Amino acid sequence: xxxxxxxxxxxxxxxxxxxxxxxxxxxxxxxxxxxxxxxxxxxxxxxxxxxxxxxxxxxxxxxxxxxxxxxxxxxxxxxxxxxxxxxxxxxxxxxxxxxxxxxxxxxxxxxxxxxxxxxxxxxxxxxxxxxxxxxxxxxxxxxxxxxxxxxxxxxxxxxxxxxxxxxxxxxxxxxxxxxxxxxxxxxxxxxxxxxxxxxxxxxxxxxxxxxxxxxxxxxxxxxxxxxxxxxxxxxxxxxxxxxxxxxxxxxxxxxxxxxxxxxxxxxxxxxxxxxxxxxxxxxxxxxxxxxxxxxxxxxxxxxxxxxxxxxxxxxxxxxxxxxxxxxxxxxxxxxxxxxxxxxxxxxxxxxxxxxxxxxxxxxxxxxxxxxxxxxxxxxxxxxxxxxxxxxxxxxxxxxxxxxxxxxxxxxxxxxxxxxxxxxxxxxxxxxxxxxxxxxxxxxxxxxxxxxxxxxxxxxxxxxxxxxxxxxxxxxxxxxxxxxxxxxxx
Amino acid sequence: xxxxxxxxxxxxxxxxxxxxxxxxxxxxxxxxxxxxxxxxxxxxxxxxxxxxxxxxxxxxxxxxxxxxxxxxxxxxxxxxxxxxxxxxxxxxxxxxxxxxxxxxxxxxxxxxxxxxxxxxxxxxxxxxxxxxxxxxxxxxxxxxxxxxxxxxxxxxxxxxxxxxxxxxxxxxxxxxxxxxxxxxxxxxxxxxxxxxxxxxxxxxxxxxxxxxxxxxxxxxxxxxxxxxxxxxxxxxxxxxxxxxxxxxxxxxxxxxxxxxxxxxxxxxxxxxxxxxxxxxxxxxxxxxxxxxxxxxxxxxxxxxxxxxxxxxxxxxxxxxxxxxxxxxxxxxxxxxxxxxxxxxxxxxxxxxxxxxxxxxxxxxxxxxxxxxxxxxxxxxxxxxxxxxxxxxxxxxxxxxxxxxxxxxxxxxxxxxxxxxxxxxxxxxxxxxxxxxxxxxxxxxxxxxxxxxxxxxxxxxxxxxxxxxxxxxxxxxxxxxxxxxxxxxx
Numbered sequence: 001x002x003x004x005x006x007x008x009x010x011x012x013x014x015x016x017x018x019x020x021x022x023x024x025x026x027x028x029x030x031x032x033x034x035x036x037x038x039x040x041x042x043x044x045x046x047x048x049x050x051x052x053x054x055x056x057x058x059x060x061x062x063x064x065x066x067x068x069x070x071x072x073x074x075x076x077x078x079x080x081x082x083x084x085x086x087x088x089x090x091x092x093x094x095x096x097x098x099x100x101x102x103x104x105x106x107x108x109x110x111x112x113x114x115x116x117x118x119x120x121x122x123x124x125x126x127x128x129x130x131x132x133x134x135x136x137x138x139x140x141x142x143x144x145x146x147x148x149x150x151x152x153x154x155x156x157x158x159x160x161x162x163x164x165x166x167x168x169x170x171x172x173x174x175x176x177x178x179x180x181x182x183x184x185x186x187x188x189x190x191x192x193x194x195x196x197x198x199x200x201x202x203x204x205x206x207x208x209x210x211x212x213x214x215x216x217x218x219x220x221x222x223x224x225x226x227x228x229x230x231x232x233x234x235x236x237x238x239x240x241x242x243x244x245x246x247x248x249x250x251x252x253x254x255x256x257x258x259x260x261x262x263x264x265x266x267x268x269x270x271x272x273x274x275x276x277x278x279x280x281x282x283x284x285x286x287x288x289x290x291x292x293x294x295x296x297x298x299x300x301x302x303x304x305x306x307x308x309x310x311x312x313x314x315x316x317x318x319x320x321x322x323x324x325x326x327x328x329x330x331x332x333x334x335x336x337x338x339x340x341x342x343x344x345x346x347x348x349x350x351x352x353x354x355x356x357x358x359x360x361x362x363x364x365x366x367x368x369x370x371x372x373x374x375x376x377x378x379x380x381x382x383x384x385x386x387x388x389x390x391x392x393x394x395x396x397x398x399x400x401x402x403x404x405x406x407x408x409x410x411x412x413x414x415x416x417x418x419x420x421x422x423x424x425x426x427x428x429x430x431x432x433x434x435x436x437x438x439x440x441x442x443x444x445x446x447x448x449x450x451x452x453x454x455x456x457x458x459x460x461x462x463x464x465x466x467x468x469x470x471x472x473x474x475x476x477x478x479x480x481x482x483x484x485x486x487x488x489x
Numbered sequence: 490x491x492x493x494x495x496x497x498x499x500x501x502x503x504x505x506x507x508x509x510x511x512x513x514x515x516x517x518x519x520x521x522x523x524x525x526x527x528x529x530x531x532x533x534x535x536x537x538x539x540x541x542x543x544x545x546x547x548x549x550x551x552x553x554x555x556x557x558x559x560x561x562x563x564x565x566x567x568x569x570x571x572x573x574x575x576x577x578x579x580x581x582x583x584x585x586x587x588x589x590x591x592x593x594x595x596x597x598x599x600x601x602x603x604x605x606x607x608x609x610x611x612x613x614x615x616x617x618x619x620x621x622x623x624x625x626x627x628x629x630x631x632x633x634x635x636x637x638x639x640x641x642x643x644x645x646x647x648x649x650x651x652x653x654x655x656x657x658x659x660x661x662x663x664x665x666x667x668x669x670x671x672x673x674x675x676x677x678x679x680x681x682x683x684x685x686x687x688x689x690x691x692x693x694x695x696x697x698x699x700x701x702x703x704x705x706x707x708x709x710x711x712x713x714x715x716x717x718x719x720x721x722x723x724x725x726x727x728x729x730x731x732x733x734x735x736x737x738x739x740x741x742x743x744x745x746x747x748x749x750x751x752x753x754x755x756x757x758x759x760x761x762x763x764x765x766x767x768x769x770x771x772x773x774x775x776x777x778x779x780x781x782x783x784x785x786x787x788x789x790x791x792x793x794x795x796x797x798x799x800x801x802x803x804x805x806x807x808x809x810x811x812x813x814x815x816x817x818x819x820x821x822x823x824x825x826x827x828x829x830x831x832x833x834x835x836x837x838x839x840x841x842x843x844x845x846x847x848x849x850x851x852x853x854x855x856x857x858x859x860x861x862x863x864x865x866x867x868x869x870x871x872x873x874x875x876x877x878x879x880x881x882x883x884x885x886x887x888x889x890x891x892x893x894x895x896x897x898x899x900x901x902x903x904x905x906x907x908x909x910x911x912x913x914x915x916x917x918x919x920x921x922x923x924x925x926x927x928x929x930x931x932x933x934x935x936x937x938x939x940x941x942x943x944x945x946x947x948x949x950x951x952x953x954x955x956x957x958x959x960x961x962x963x964x965x966x967x968x969x970x971x972x973x974x975x976x977x978x
Contacts, residue, residue, distance in 0.1 A: 030563055030620055031608065034556035039636065042553045064531045067523035068557075068610075068641055068657055069579075072586075074519055076596045086586040090558075091598055092610065093582045095645040097561075097575040107565045109580055109607055118598055119520065121557075121581065121610075132518065132525055141829075147528065152557055152641065156584040168557055340630075 005352075007289045012233040017162070019283055023292040023353050026162045033160040033167030037276070040353065041163075043300035044279055045170065049150065051202055051297075052172065052274070055194050061146045061174060066128050068152070069119035074127045078252035081126060084219020088156040090121040090167075121154040126220060126271055129175045130249040137177060137267055139258050144187070145177040163280035164237075164489050171275035174242075177267045179257060181246070184268035185223075188244040191272040192225035195240035203278065204295040204404035205229050205285045206412055207239060208435065208484060210460025215444050218271075222246035228459040228484065230412045231284035234433020236459045236486035239281050242272035280489070285408050286377075292354030293376055295404050296397040303393055304355045305335045308343045308362035315361055318386075322359065322371075325390045331397065351376060356400050357393055377403055418482070422473050425485070429456055435486050439479035441472035450474050456485045494841075496778045501722040506651070508772055512781040512842050515651045522649035522656030526765070529842065530652075532789035533768055534659065538639065540691055540786075541661065541763070544683050550635045550663060555617050557641070558608035563616045567741035570615060573708020577645040579610040579656075610643040615709065615760060618664045619738040626666060626756055628747050633676070634666040652769035653726075653978050660764035666756045668746060670735070673757035674712075677733040680761040681714035684729035692767065693784040693893035694718050694774045695901055696728060697924065697973060699949025704933050707760075711735035717948040717973065719901045720773035723922020725948045725975035728770050731761035769978070774897050775866075781843030782865055784893050785886040792882055793844045794824045797832045797851040804850055807875075811848065811860075814879045820886065840865060845889050846882055866892055907971070911962050914974070918945055924975050928968035930961035939963050945974045 005018035020026050025041030037045065053063070069092060076082040096113030100106040122128065129147075136142060154168045174191060178184040192209060199207045207227035217224040221243035229237045250256070250266040259265050286293040296302050303326055307315035316337070323333040334355075336346055343360070350358055360372035371389050374381045377400050384392055415434025419425045428436055440446060440458065450473075451457050465481045472479050494507035509515050514530030526534065542552070558581060565571040585602030589595040611617065618636075625631060643657045663680060667673040681698060688696045696716035706713040710732035718726045739745065739755040748754050775782040785791050792815055796804035805826070812822040823844075825835055832849070839847055849861035860878050863870045866889050873881050904923025908914045917925055929935060929947065939962075940946050954970045961968050 027621065027624070029556050030560055030617065031556045031558045034558060036556065036621055037554040039551035039553045043551070045554075046552065062528035062532065063535065064528045065526040065534075065659065067518050067520045067525065068643070069520045069523060071519055072596060075586075076594070079594055082586075082596060086588075086596055089584065089586050090581045090608070091583040091586065092579045093598065094580040095578065097564075097571075097578050097580065097609070099575075105565070105568055107561060107571060107575055109582065119579070120586070128519065132516065135516070154557070170554065 005289065005291065008232065015289070016280075016283060019287055019292055020162045025279065025283075025292075028162075031167070033157060035162045035166050037170075040300065041279060044282070044294070044298060045276055047298045047300065048202075048278055049172075052194075052198060053150075055198065056148050056172075056174070059190060059194065061148045061176075063149065064147045065149055065151070066125050066132065068122055070122055070125075070128045072118045072120060074131050074253075075120045077127060077131075078220050078249050080248070081124075081220030085123045085155070089123060090154045090156055092119040092121065122151075123153055123155045124271075124273075125149065125151070125153075125173055126175065126245070126249050126269075127253075130253040130255055130269070133177055133267070134253050134255045137255055137257050140179045140260055143177055143179045143257060143267065144183065146174075146187075147176065148172055148174040161280075163276055163283070165277075169276050171273050173271060173273045176270045177255070178270070179259060179265070179268070181268050184246075184270050185244050188223070188225055188242045188270040188272065191270070192227070192240075192242040195227050195242065195272070195274060199227055199229065199239055199281075200405065202295065202297045203282055203285070204297075204401055204408060205239070205281055206405065206409045208460060208462055209464070210462040210484065212241075212460060213444070213447060213458050213483075215447055216458060218243045220245060220248050221271075222248065226460050228435075228486075229281050229285065230415055230434060230486075231281070231489065232411070233284070234415055234487070236435065236488040237277075237281050237284070238459070238488060239278060240272070240274040243270060245269035245271060286404050287354065290348075290379075291352030293404070294354035294356060296356045296401045299354065299356050300332065301334045301353070301355050302331050302397060303333045303357045303359060304350050305333065305359045305361055306343055306346050306350075307336070308360050308365075310339050311335075311337050314366065315363070318366060319361055322361075322389055326393060329390070329394055331394065347374075357396055359389065359393070375400055377407075419473060420470070425450075425456075425473050426454060429454055429485075429487065433487065435459070435484050437482045437484055438473045439470035439481075440483045441475045441477035441479055443475075446472060446474050450485070454487075456487050459484045459486050459488060494778065494780065497721065504778070505769075505772060508776055508781055509651045514768065514772075514781075517651075520656070522646060524651045524655050526659075529789065530768060533771070533783070533787060534765055536787045536789065537691075537767055538661075541683075541687060542637075542639075544687060545637050545661075545663070548679060548683065550637045550665075552638065553636045554638055554640070555614050555621065557611055559611055559614075559617045561607045561609060563620050563742075564609045566616060566620075567709050567738055569737070570613075570709030574612040574644070578612060579643045579645055581608040581610065611640075612642055612644045613760075613762075614638065614640070614642075614662055614664065615734070615738050615758075616742075619742040619744055619758070622666055622756070623742050623744045626744055626746050629668045629749055632666055632668045632746060632756070633672065635663075635676075636665065637661055637663040650769075652765055652772070654766075658765050660762050662760060662762040665759045666744070667759070668748065668754070668757070670757050673735075673759050674733050677712070677714055677731045677759040677761065680759070681716070681729075681731040684731065684761070684763060685716050688716055688718065688728055688770075689894065691784065691786045692771055692774070693786075693890055693897060694728070694770055695894065695898045697949060697951055698953070699951040699973065701730075701949060702933070702936060702947050702972075704936055705947060707732045709734060709737050711737065715949050717924075717975075718770050718774065719904060719923060719975075720770070720978065721900070722773070723904055723976070725924065725977040726766075726770050726773065727948070727977060728767060729761070729763040732759060734758035734760060775893050776843065779837075779868075780841030782893070783843035783845060785845045785890045788843065788845050789821065790823045790842070790844050791820050791886060792822045792846045792848060793839050794822065794848045794850055795832055795835050795839075796825070797849050797854075799828050799832075800824075800826050803855065804852070807855060808850055811850075811878055815882060818879070818883055820883065836863075846885055848878065848882070864889055866896075908962060909959070914939075914945075914962050915943055918943055918974075918976065922976065924948070924973050926971045926973055927962045928959035928970075929972045930964045930966035930968055932964075935961060935963050939974070944976050946977055948973045948975050948977060
């Protein structure tokens, strides 16, 4: 069958690429490392975006838009940030093409149109935004500024994978300005909480909440809060980060305010972002060898109705009745009216696309006043009285959402291992993978050595970890709390 | 008073810039020709976007996302399109910065990281999209493709103005593929109709619907449909265009399909777009010397409640009651709880921001069970019984929307002049401006001469113009229908 995909066991990475391709989520493009987000993939992103945007606005944030280009002199102003991103910057150097005199019909870069100062295509927008905030902030009355931006960014990555790591990606980036350190930290933690809530409640993807070690922090941050999810192959996915930026950008861009005692102070900052990478997380948290599995709250089509063997007047009328009743509950429904494809083909196609609930409406069912309900997550099929279909489906969508979260939680529990020595560390990492909870001596040196030897990194220091005396798995030096290691995307 | 702006009569262009600045719509940036869209301006764009997106989806379109970069070899494939945009292209030539050995802490473009092929920052996406469609289209069963994209684009314009003409702007671009010429033309005209409907119904901005002369067509189009609005200074604004692209892009990118007779044919195309320029149109259609005037259907805040002289427990409770009742009708309401500013200041500020309805809720009003209602469009104030406020405001928002459209229609009628000779043409253009309806001999030569002598261009050949014998205002040659000239933004 044309739609078949590589199994996870055979080759997880190929399975992932097959899902992206065959569920119609994304396609490669003529530009190195850039993908085309296809309509079905983009519809998932729209769901993600709408929900997050609502949560941001409910917490007092507003949207704005800043230029995609950053003049080099601004880009380099916050040195750590600049250093962190310098190696992956796309750079605009010219502003005009002209006819190529040696190749008829071809164009060439016009050497006379060289920019005086190069422009960096934003890999992140702190520099251009803080350069603007300087003009917007004079007094404590101008604070806080709570701005978010939905935008595209470019990071010239050498090894790319659809959604997980692409040269251009879509994201949101919040950039807030505050009069006190405490308020900025509270903001960074609030957004961290919102990301975790979104991941669990809407994506059905459990996450560990923690903060990053100095090594793994965002370039230019004083503290990075992260949500870390676990993929089915035992690797971690950093799914969202929220940064307390201290006064680093305020100092680099000279952004000060006069406080209520009329003294001048530097402004405190946060930034926070999630991206189209979340779609990669969705895929690798829930999907199976038949294709994509989507949590109902983010599924572009929640219910598909397939008339069997094909649409006719009676089946269509009934399907429309059901569809109307479901839609009135806010459920998105598609009736498949295509007469050129057989039900078996359609079933496989909607499984591939991860539609949570499929209703098979057959002639004989109609006579018996029944309907077949198939759920995508467990692939169970049941035949129920037609009269109950609306309330049944409504409840089923809730159950599927819950089941996906519970299943993912169970998987994570099964792949969360306390390890207390380095042999165990390596064995668990190689055999079972997942999150390793262990003591670490707190030095970058040890962190880097473990990374070199095992490819595992410290995903985070969990916020809920308790004080506990122990010794570092690698150096044997004393430690007072466990951290989380894993191999990561 | 700090908020005062230049009057329209004194200097229309400065008035426009003052509104943009003082209503908090946009700000200049460190990047030549690029603006920062501030939260209030962006909230208007979100309103525009949400409504258009709904109208696109209702007509069967879906959203997707294509890369921001176009390899030069693809960009130049459709020669007319490439030639049309070549002079305003931002070009990425390198993908890495490195530490500048001669300037500590500074970065420089790494000469070793030169791209083999330059990348154009999209000025429009036909090239990258049609290069992708080649892989998506084999048979007539794959057609039509009805895709829209919300994106940023870059056109390196030499003279820029906020919203009207900026180096980077936000827009939507629809790109559709069809199996017949008729279907593609019908699509282009459908989207043209949707733009006109949106302009009149939501923006309260009447438009003339027509098509462009060959000179004024989109580069690469066989036909360009346009909506042309009239600004208060008598200049026209091209507010949206929809293009029938024929098979030009299909031929350039070799996109063919096998029809139902199993013959290979080139695919037919359309593209259509509107941009943040619409916000410039909104400003120049409705606003006055006190600031922005917004049609209620696109106003981020439709009603503001100002407690007078300042918020106290009783006033706040009443304001919240009114707000809740209005919100339940889908009306957006802000209660101004700021205690540091006086009512007079607030009134001027909301006038500047164009909030359609202001409710002044005073202590004495409350005793008398009345409330003061001020409408932004006419600046009328009335005192009404408090018990009627919700239904009154609901109706008032409808009235304001209607009044703005009628006022704009009246203005356009007053500035639509039939002229029959070139003297009259020049006189009307200089004294009163607006749209000039006149005969033209159909040649590009005449069109260009008129432009050179008067700066007026043919805005469109109206779709509803009737056959009428006449002579060209410039050349005296015979003509069978009138066209619309104007100076334009």
